[in-house]
Amino acid sequence: MLLKEELKNYAQEIGIAALGVTNSEPISEGLHIYEERIRRSFLTGGCKPRAGFEPSNLGKRIDPKKSFSETKSIIVIAVPYKISYVQENIPTLAGNLARIGWGRDYHLVVADKLRKIEQFLKDILGSINTRVLVDTGPLIERSFAVRAGIGWIGKNNTLIVPKYGSFVYIGELLINQEIEPDEPLNKDCGECTKCIEACPTQALVGPWMLNTRICISYLTQVPELAPDWIVPLLDGGLYGCDICQDACPYNVKAPDEGDPAFYPVKLLPKPDLVNLLAMNRNAYIDVVGETAVERVGREILQKNALVALARYRNDNSSKIIEQAKQDPRPFIRAVAQWCLNYVHQ
Numbered sequence: 001m002l003l004k005e006e007l008k009n010y011a012q013e014i015g016i017a018a019l020g021v022t023n024s025e026p027i028s029e030g031l032h033i034y035e036e037r038i039r040r041s042f043l044t045g046g047c048k049p050r051a052g053f054e055p056s057n058l059g060k061r062i063d064p065k066k067s068f069s070e071t072k073s074i075i076v077i078a079v080p081y082k083i084s085y086v087q088e089n090i091p092t093l094a095g096n097l098a099r100i101g102w103g104r105d106y107h108l109v110v111a112d113k114l115r116k117i118e119q120f121l122k123d124i125l126g127s128i129n130t131r132v133l134v135d136t137g138p139l140i141e142r143s144f145a146v147r148a149g150i151g152w153i154g155k156n157n158t159l160i161v162p163k164y165g166s167f168v169y170i171g172e173l174l175i176n177q178e179i180e181p182d183e184p185l186n187k188d189c190g191e192c193t194k195c196i197e198a199c200p201t202q203a204l205v206g207p208w209m210l211n212t213r214i215c216i217s218y219l220t221q222v223p224e225l226a227p228d229w230i231v232p233l234l235d236g237g238l239y240g241c242d243i244c245q246d247a248c249p250y251n252v253k254a255p256d257e258g259d260p261a262f263y264p265v266k267l268l269p270k271p272d273l274v275n276l277l278a279m280n281r282n283a284y285i286d287v288v289g290e291t292a293v294e295r296v297g298r299e300i301l302q303k304n305a306l307v308a309l310a311r312y313r314n315d316n317s318s319k320i321i322e323q324a325k326q327d328p329r330p331f332i333r334a335v336a337q338w339c340l341n342y343v344h345q
Contacts, residue, residue, distance in 0.1 A: 020148030098240030103262035
């Protein structure tokens, strides 16, 4: 017990909003929801070209020992990312970047904190074997976070942490030592359905029932173009979507106490679409590098920028889209033509 108290105190010192511990038993709670999503073809695992975007192999998703065979305990952490930031100069032709794309890549930030936790434990326990996961393995991370007692799953499938809401990134340290587990919180969202009501594409077809295929966040991370009827609802989205989270009362009340690493530096919340389209590989790495957006690649980001331009439906935006038809990359040329067709519908 003393070890866990020391661990939680240390976690607070390094900017972790919540830390909990659970055992290595496979998850059983809530599996019927995933099974129903599979039955209704709402998952995207196995779909080309992003095969495995959302794995449908439940065996790997529920059993931590399939990710790290020596697992005896799982330490789950939540790092807050809600910050107050006002962009002073908004470009004439601007896109919108969800909070997940602001500042340093959360995979790196959360992993750094998990490694500090790992070193803290090594200093006390001596030699231990571990594995760090930050959205980098098949585990249903939110379910393990719930069992570790750091929050509950909202009806939009995000983890809600007391005080901080769902604007948190989570990560796990799988460890080959037993640490006393925490108890789950006895809490839920009650009758509230604000997140479901807010979803513009109705990807949230019911409580916890997400149709990923029409989720705006998903559509900004894959090469496929969104269906025509969804394009006006994207609202210039370039990466991710905050709509259902912004509607959540727990997020409205959450303090702006996100980790300083998530303040935007070069890639701003409302980027200039013209500049994004002009980026070569070096410029992309310079501006987008070490943000979470970097992982989607330059072509997908520029695909999203072209679609965002198309929504303006004016001479300036059409001229820039027309210029993109001369791009040496066939994919970008094809997207530009699709955008022009959309503009002239």
